[in-house]
Amino acid sequence: MxxxxxxxxxxxxxxxxxxxxxxxxxxxxxxxxxxxxxxxxxxxxxxxxxxxxxxxxxxxxxxxxxxxxxxxxxxxxxxxxxxxxxxxxxxxxxxxxxxxxxxxxxxxxxxxxxxxxxxxxxxxxxxxxxxxxxxxxxxxxxxxxxxxxxxxxxxxxxxxxxxxxxxxxxxxxxxxxxxxxxxxxxxxxxxxxxxxxxxxxxxxxxxxxxxxxxxxxxxxxxxxxxxxxxxxxxxxxxxxxxxxxxxxxxxxxxxxxxxxxxxxxxxxxxxxxxxxxxxxxxxxxRASLPELPDARKRRYVDVLGIPEADAAMIAKYRRVSDYFEAASYQTASPRIAATFIVTSMFSFISTEAAREEWLPPVSAEQLRELILLMEAGKINRNVAKQTLSRMLETGKSAAELLSPEELEPAGVDVDALCRKAIAENAAAASDYRGGKEKALKALIGAVMKESRGRAPAAEVEASLKELLSKT
Amino acid sequence: MVTHDEVRRIAALAKLYVSEEQLEEITGDLNGIIAFADAVASVDASGYDVEAEDGPAIRLRPDVTAASYEPELILKNAMESGDGFFVVRGRG
Incomplete structure (x- = not known):
């Protein structure tokens, strides 16, 4: 029984x-x-x-x-x-x-x-x-x-x-x-x-x-x-x-x-x-009470559009959620700050106790600057992510770590890069034309490598598909 | 009225040894105290709202730390001490 x-x-x-x-x-x-x-x-x-x-x-x-x-x-x-x-x-x-x-x-x-x-x-x-x-x-x-x-x-x-x-x-x-x-x-x-x-x-x-x-x-x-x-x-x-x-x-x-x-x-x-x-x-x-985790989480999901699981992870720690609010302040999409915190930052600050203390080497303002660079189209998501890792390791700001060319999106000619990748990877190109969709990944990879991760991935994919369908 | 057995039990809870000779005296004393409490309790207090106590308001202390005493002073009256601790007998 x-x-x-x-x-x-x-x-x-x-x-x-x-x-x-x-x-x-x-x-x-x-x-x-x-x-x-x-x-x-x-x-x-x-x-x-x-x-x-x-x-x-x-x-x-x-x-x-x-x-x-x-x-x-x-x-x-x-x-x-x-x-x-x-x-x-x-x-x-x-x-x-x-x-x-x-x-x-x-x-x-x-x-x-x-x-x-x-x-x-x-x-x-x-x-x-x-x-x-x-x-x-x-x-x-x-x-x-x-x-x-x-x-x-x-x-x-x-x-x-x-x-x-x-x-x-x-x-x-x-x-x-x-x-x-x-x-x-x-x-x-x-x-x-x-x-x-x-x-x-x-x-x-x-x-x-x-x-x-x-x-x-x-x-x-x-x-x-x-x-x-x-x-x-x-x-x-x-x-x-x-x-x-x-x-x-x-x-x-x-x-x-x-x-x-x-x-x-x-x-x-x-x-x-x-x-x-x-x-x-x-x-x-009663009036002096801060917003409680449940209420914060609800607001993150309903108002800011943060996925439920990320919202719960952030709202769980009072200092992390204060940090998130400062880092996402007046950014176009608070989801970006949320994702960076629960992925890159949480794997860097991995214990419960350390998350509770929350003393990251990157200040909320520094994370916000990085996100604003990304939202302004100066760097793409990949570069932003890599830069965040370096910021966490060095404690330096994005402005200190990024070279002028990395901050120059005009330097990336997506069309030229895609043509070059197709020319240099003939086998992958013909596989794709022959119906192997996965072969496109190799071409995207080649473009990203050439651009040192600065090319916008979605644009590269669209451009490659277009070029490959033409010939 | 408290009985000798109740006095023995209360003494045991307080870890006090009470001899048979003392038992009579203490039982008498306790009954005196209880009679006094009963007398107080017999006063008609109906209509008196304990929650609306009109007495002085409680004075609360601000949360400010003050210097503690030197441990030597704290331990001064201990029966036994060592390494900064009070030392007591373990349970048999």
Whole structure:
């Protein structure tokens, strides 16, 4: 029997503030241990937290781009658990009055994954287990996080990954987080259960903690599906428990069961009064949001006529799409800039991380100049493409790289070049006349070679056909 | 009313050891606190909209970094430290 997988995700995203959520220590990643710390973020007695405005604003923006309702009234609570990563033995979080509720992410297949809530909280410190001891570094402690809780609407590992990618894309575009999974600024817990197809109630779920790559999310879900399926098909009962995922074996193992279920003894944080937002503040944040990737992609396709696949590749990276817009500004066909970016430039800048950073040796203005030369008929597409490759290698502009004769289209006499090619390639010419259409390619090639790629290909083809039909 | 068992459970969650002698005293104290909270909760607050709290508005901090403390100061009160880390016992 094929069981239906029911998945809900809790995603933690570090916000891109400069300072921590309750103190002025830096949020910079890494650093020597315990050097980004003060009495507040190490929970020293008598210290008092003061909420960072930017953290609240970023969280509201995240809520807005994920289609949530922003609650004008929300408050902070203490979530208690004793573990060395929390110096106060409680985490300041939000319980029953989160900042954002409702919301959704839409998948490619049109399905909506609903979002229950988004709340703000502080990150915990980092633990290093070494020889029976635990080394604790609180640099990360107090970095602002949002936790995005989805409804159990996800039905497969693929959907889970697509949902996370969409979150990553959207939150990056909104400028609220860099969402780098390898640095832990986006990580998630997966809740998963199985049920018979068509069943209306849910099965018993397990929670898999702290997955920090798309690959491990997919593999943990697949492993957990098999494990729960085997239990159910052998007549057993899935125990409600929290499990950990081992990236090396690709398997999950039990951490704690239901009898040790979380009991966080939430109560209101007495050191921070309620967060009250006005409609004006929320609307000002809404107005400050940039155009999101989905909207950009749609505009590229509908208004600029960019092919869907190219538009998606460009809109995926905020900096690439800004670059594309600058490079195609007032050019006759934005498709040219789009093609150059997704072909030549993407093969030169090939990793996800580098595309995200997008620091190409060719500025958008330089690419635009090249395209304008091409559109003015000074160079043809081939020369433009070759020049772009040289620009990428050397960092020089088209004007510096192109010789005067390359910039002189008058130097190309298509008719003469075609006559010469036919005369010098008699065999190919007669093959073509004899019906071998492919032979024309050799003649076009000869012309291009002779003109050093400057002859316009379409014109050459037409001219050759005409000459060959005459004789 | 909290029972001895509930107090033991809360103590376990907080990783606190409570002896049998202390149990009686702490249970009494906690019940006193709960009675106080019940007294507060018994006040008729209907008609009071918590969301329209008329108190002072929250003062939010601008997102500006400030110098952190020297790690020596941060670690000063640690039971054990080494190489800049707090050091705690691993789970048995």
């Amino acid at each position: 094929k069981w239906e997988t029911v998945i809900g995700l809790e995603t933690h995203v570090e916000l891109s503030t400069k300072s921590k959520i309750f103190c002025g220590c830096t949020t910079a990643f890494g650093g020597e241990p315990n050097t980004h710390c003060c009495p507040v973020c190490t929970g020293q007695p008598g210290s008092l937290p003061v909420l960072n405005r930017q953290a609240v604003e970023y969280a509201v923006k995240a809520g807005l781009v994920l289609n949530c309702r922003i609650n004008k009234y929300s408050r902070m609570d203490r979530k208690h658990y004793v573990y060395p990563d929390l110096p106060k033995a409680y985490q300041i979080s939000q319980y029953d009055r989160p900042l954002c509720t409702g919301g959704y992410v839409e998948l490619k297949n049109g399905r909506r994954i609903n979002i229950t809530r988004i709340h703000i909280e502080e990150d915990a410190g980092k633990l290093i287990h070494a020889g029976g001891k635990v080394l604790v570094d609180y640099n990360r402690g107090g970095v602002p996080l949002i936790e995005i809780v989805s409804e159990p609407d996800i039905r497969s590992a693929e959907e889970a990954v697509e949902y996370l990618e969409k979150l990553q894309l959207t939150l990056r575009a909104a400028g609220v987080s860099d969402c780098r999974m390898q640095e832990g600024s986006l990580r998630c817990d997966v809740n998963i259960s199985l049920r018979a197809p068509g069943a209306s109630s849910y099965g018993t779920r397990c929670e898999i903690k702290n997955l920090n790559s798309f690959v491990s999310v997919a593999s943990a879900i697949e492993h957990e599906y098999e494990r729960q399926r085997d239990i159910l098909e052998s007549g057993g009962v899935v125990e409600q428990e929290t499990r950990r995922y081992d990236a090396y074996s690709g398997e999950t193992s039990a951490m704690r069961g239901k009898e040790n279920a979380d009991d966080y003894r939430y109560f209101r944080e007495p050191d921070i009064i309620s967060i009250v937002l006005t409609d004006e503040e929320i609307e000002a944040l």
